[in-house]
Amino acid sequence: MTAQDTGTAGTNTATGTGPGTGATDGSVWTAVIADDDPAIAYLMEVAVRKAGGTVLAVTHDGTSALERIRAERPDLALLDVSMPGMTGLQICRAVCGTGGAPADPHRPDILLLSASVQPEAVQVGLDAGAHSYIAKPFSPRALAQRLAEVAGARRSAP
Amino acid sequence: MTFLQQVARGRDPYAVAERQVGIAGVFLIAYLLFLVPGIRAGAIWPVVVAAALVVAATVAALTVHWPQVPTRWHMLIPLTDLVAAGLLRIDTGAASSPFSALMILAVLSLGIERGRFPVVLAAIGSFVISLVPLLPDLASVTAGVWLRTFFTPLVLACAALTVNELSRRLRRRYERVAQLRAQQEVLLSQAQDHALEAAAASSLLRESAEQLSTVIDSVTEQSIIGTDTVGAVDVYNTGAERMLGRPRHEVMGHLLPELLAGSPLAAAADDGFAELVREIRSGTPQIRDLSLTRADGGGLDVRISATARRDAAGDLEGYLFVLTDMTAEREAARLKDEFTGLISHELRTPLSSILGYLELIADDEENPLSAEQMGYLATVERNAQRLLRLVGDLLFTAQVEAGKFSLDRRPVDLRQIVTSTGESLRPTAAAAGVTLSVFLPDGEIPVDGDPVRLGQACDNLVSNAVKFTKPGGRVAISAGIDDSGDEPVARLSVSDTGVGIPVEEMENLFSRFFRASTATANAVPGVGLGLTITKAIATAHGGTIRVASTPGEGTTFSLALPLRSDAQDRRRLATAS
Incomplete structure (x- = not known):
C-alpha cells in the first residue's frame, strides 16, 4: 500500500495552547478517537498506538466525543466528520472557538477524517x-x- | 356629367332652347306689331312662312336633345330665325322695316355658337337678307340704302363677333373652372386616400403596440423589465409581477436596482447598475446569476439576461432585462451534488475499512502470511484500489459537469509529471509486456497547473496506451515546448503501437462512459471515464487534447497546455534578442 493513497488533504499550521494535561507521562501523547463506524475507529486506534500515543477514549457519536475531549484533555483528537449527535465539524468549532463561542482553554489539535474529499469540504x-x-x-x-x-x-x- | 362640364364642352342642353324661346317671344311681340295701324305686310306669305320657320325652330329647339347633336348643327336654329327675320322684312319696308331689329337677335344668337364660322354665316346671311328685298328693283336703290345694305350686316357681324368672342372667353373660363374643379376633385380624392391610409397605419401601429404588450404580458414564467438609459423602469410584465411579487404601479418609474432587493446590484445601487450596463452598452449582452429577495421576503435565484434597447436609428434607448427563475434548477443541481457526494461517501466508507484492514493483515509482523497469501491479498488490494479510483472518477466527472471542478494551480515543470507517471506505470507496462520509454528535453517545461490533476491526465493517457497495446508493443511518452503554432505551447504526447481507434468512433472518444469497440473486443478493463476526465483537465488548464490513430498500427494522444506566462515572456525576450 502506498503512502499517496492516504493523504493529508489539508493542514492548518495553528497549534494548540500547550501540552495536554491528560498525559500520564511527559514523553507520551494522548488522543481521543471518534467515528461512528467502529471498524474505522479501530484503525485509528491502531494508528495512534503505532505512532506512540495513548488512546484515552474511543466514541461512536459526536456528543460523547466532545464530552470526552473536554474531560480527558487529549493532545490530539481524531474525528470523523459525519457522526450522529454532533458532526466532527461542530465539535471542531466548539473546541476551537470558530463557531462563535470562545475556544476551549485546553485545545487539542484536531484531525478530521472524512470520505468527502471535494476541495470545498476540505476548506470548510x-x-x-x-x-x-x-x-x-x-x-x-x-x-x-x-x-x-x-x-x-x-x-x-x- | 355635370351641367358645368356640359357647358364647357359646348353642349349646354338648355342654351339652344332658352335662346330660341326668347327669340320666339320677341317674334311673337313683333307679330303683335301688325295690330298697330299703318304696319302691314305687302304680301302675306313671307309673314306666314316666317312664323312657320320660327315655330319649327322653336319646336326643334325644345324637342331635340342638343347635347347629342354635333355643335355645328346648333347653328341651324338661329340661322332659321335669321331667315325668318329676313322674310318678315321683305314686304314690310325692307331696310326701313320695323322688323329689321329682329335680325340682331338672330345674329347674336348665331354669334354665341362655337367657332368663328357662325360669325361669317351671320355676316353673309344678314347681307343676303338686306340684299334680297332690293333685288326686284336694283336700279332705284339709293346710295343711302346701299350704304345701309352693306353697313348693317357689317355692324351685325361685329356684334356677332363680339358676342362670339365673349362666349368663347366665357366658355374657356368655364373650361378652366371645370379643369380646376376636376383637379380639385383629384386632389380631394388623393387627400381622402391619404387620410384613409394614415388612419389605417395608425390603427395598425396601435394594434402592433397592443400586440406587443399582450405578447410581453403573456410571458408569465420570465420577468421582462425594460428601463431607460438611467435605469428607470418603463416596461414591467405580468411575469415580473408574479416573480418579484410587486405590482406594476409600484415599480414603474423606479430605478431597477431598487427592484432587485437582496442582490449585489441593489446593494451597489447606482454603481451596480452602471457596472452591469457598461458591457451591454458596448454591445455585449450580459448574463448574471443573482439571488433576490421577493416583496414578501422570500428568496429567489434568478438568471438575468441584459441587453441594450435601440431605436430604429440604432441609438441607445435603454436596457432590457429578462429574469428567469432558477430556484428550482439550482435546488435540483444542489440535490444532484448532494446525491453524488453521498454516493461517493457511502462507497468510500466501506472501502476505508477494506483497505485499512488489508494493510493491517499485510503489516502484521506477529502473524506473517505466506507468499501465496500475500499474493492473494495484493489482488484484493489492487481491486479495492480500482474501485476507489472509479468512485473518485465518478465524483470528479460529476464535479466537472456541475462546473464545480477547481484547480489548485501552481508553477509546475511538466517533466516532473511525466517522470512520475513513467515511474508509477513502468511495473504495469512491464507486466503487460509493453516497453515504456520516456523522452524529455533538458530544459524546464514551465506550466501553471494543478500537479495532481495533470498527473491524473498523464496517468490516464499512459495507462490507456499500455492497456490497448499487445505484449511486445511500445509506448512512448514525450514532452517538450512546441514552437510550431502561433504561441509556443507545452506539449505532452503519448504514442503506442496498439490496436488503434476506428475512425467512426473518434468523435465519441471523449464522451462519458464511451468505450471503443476495440476495448470491448480485446476485453480491456475500464468504464469509459478516463478520457472524459483527461479532456476536462486539459480544458480547465486552457489546453487542448488531440488524437491521431491508425487502426492496427497505433494511437497518439497529444495534450497542449499554455506555457506559464512569465516563462512565455522570457522566451519572447530571448527570441527577440
Missing part, C-alpha cells in the same frame, strides 16, 4: 479550525506517521 474543515483534514480511505501506516509528526510538533511547541 480547515476553516472550522481543524489542524489537518485527512481523506478516507487512509492507510493506518501513513496515518501513524502523520500523527507522530503532529504530536511531535505539538510537544516541541512552546
Whole structure:
C-alpha cells in the first residue's frame, strides 16, 4: 500500500495552547478517537498506538466525543466528520472557538477524517479550525506517521 | 356629367332652347306689331312662312336633345330665325322695316355658337337678307340704302363677333373652372386616400403596440423589465409581477436596482447598475446569476439576461432585462451534488475499512502470511484500489459537469509529471509486456497547473496506451515546448503501437462512459471515464487534447497546455534578442 493513497488533504499550521494535561507521562501523547463506524475507529486506534500515543477514549457519536475531549484533555483528537449527535465539524468549532463561542482553554489539535474529499469540504474543515483534514480511505501506516509528526510538533511547541 | 362640364364642352342642353324661346317671344311681340295701324305686310306669305320657320325652330329647339347633336348643327336654329327675320322684312319696308331689329337677335344668337364660322354665316346671311328685298328693283336703290345694305350686316357681324368672342372667353373660363374643379376633385380624392391610409397605419401601429404588450404580458414564467438609459423602469410584465411579487404601479418609474432587493446590484445601487450596463452598452449582452429577495421576503435565484434597447436609428434607448427563475434548477443541481457526494461517501466508507484492514493483515509482523497469501491479498488490494479510483472518477466527472471542478494551480515543470507517471506505470507496462520509454528535453517545461490533476491526465493517457497495446508493443511518452503554432505551447504526447481507434468512433472518444469497440473486443478493463476526465483537465488548464490513430498500427494522444506566462515572456525576450 502506498503512502499517496492516504493523504493529508489539508493542514492548518495553528497549534494548540500547550501540552495536554491528560498525559500520564511527559514523553507520551494522548488522543481521543471518534467515528461512528467502529471498524474505522479501530484503525485509528491502531494508528495512534503505532505512532506512540495513548488512546484515552474511543466514541461512536459526536456528543460523547466532545464530552470526552473536554474531560480527558487529549493532545490530539481524531474525528470523523459525519457522526450522529454532533458532526466532527461542530465539535471542531466548539473546541476551537470558530463557531462563535470562545475556544476551549485546553485545545487539542484536531484531525478530521472524512470520505468527502471535494476541495470545498476540505476548506470548510480547515476553516472550522481543524489542524489537518485527512481523506478516507487512509492507510493506518501513513496515518501513524502523520500523527507522530503532529504530536511531535505539538510537544516541541512552546 | 355635370351641367358645368356640359357647358364647357359646348353642349349646354338648355342654351339652344332658352335662346330660341326668347327669340320666339320677341317674334311673337313683333307679330303683335301688325295690330298697330299703318304696319302691314305687302304680301302675306313671307309673314306666314316666317312664323312657320320660327315655330319649327322653336319646336326643334325644345324637342331635340342638343347635347347629342354635333355643335355645328346648333347653328341651324338661329340661322332659321335669321331667315325668318329676313322674310318678315321683305314686304314690310325692307331696310326701313320695323322688323329689321329682329335680325340682331338672330345674329347674336348665331354669334354665341362655337367657332368663328357662325360669325361669317351671320355676316353673309344678314347681307343676303338686306340684299334680297332690293333685288326686284336694283336700279332705284339709293346710295343711302346701299350704304345701309352693306353697313348693317357689317355692324351685325361685329356684334356677332363680339358676342362670339365673349362666349368663347366665357366658355374657356368655364373650361378652366371645370379643369380646376376636376383637379380639385383629384386632389380631394388623393387627400381622402391619404387620410384613409394614415388612419389605417395608425390603427395598425396601435394594434402592433397592443400586440406587443399582450405578447410581453403573456410571458408569465420570465420577468421582462425594460428601463431607460438611467435605469428607470418603463416596461414591467405580468411575469415580473408574479416573480418579484410587486405590482406594476409600484415599480414603474423606479430605478431597477431598487427592484432587485437582496442582490449585489441593489446593494451597489447606482454603481451596480452602471457596472452591469457598461458591457451591454458596448454591445455585449450580459448574463448574471443573482439571488433576490421577493416583496414578501422570500428568496429567489434568478438568471438575468441584459441587453441594450435601440431605436430604429440604432441609438441607445435603454436596457432590457429578462429574469428567469432558477430556484428550482439550482435546488435540483444542489440535490444532484448532494446525491453524488453521498454516493461517493457511502462507497468510500466501506472501502476505508477494506483497505485499512488489508494493510493491517499485510503489516502484521506477529502473524506473517505466506507468499501465496500475500499474493492473494495484493489482488484484493489492487481491486479495492480500482474501485476507489472509479468512485473518485465518478465524483470528479460529476464535479466537472456541475462546473464545480477547481484547480489548485501552481508553477509546475511538466517533466516532473511525466517522470512520475513513467515511474508509477513502468511495473504495469512491464507486466503487460509493453516497453515504456520516456523522452524529455533538458530544459524546464514551465506550466501553471494543478500537479495532481495533470498527473491524473498523464496517468490516464499512459495507462490507456499500455492497456490497448499487445505484449511486445511500445509506448512512448514525450514532452517538450512546441514552437510550431502561433504561441509556443507545452506539449505532452503519448504514442503506442496498439490496436488503434476506428475512425467512426473518434468523435465519441471523449464522451462519458464511451468505450471503443476495440476495448470491448480485446476485453480491456475500464468504464469509459478516463478520457472524459483527461479532456476536462486539459480544458480547465486552457489546453487542448488531440488524437491521431491508425487502426492496427497505433494511437497518439497529444495534450497542449499554455506555457506559464512569465516563462512565455522570457522566451519572447530571448527570441527577440
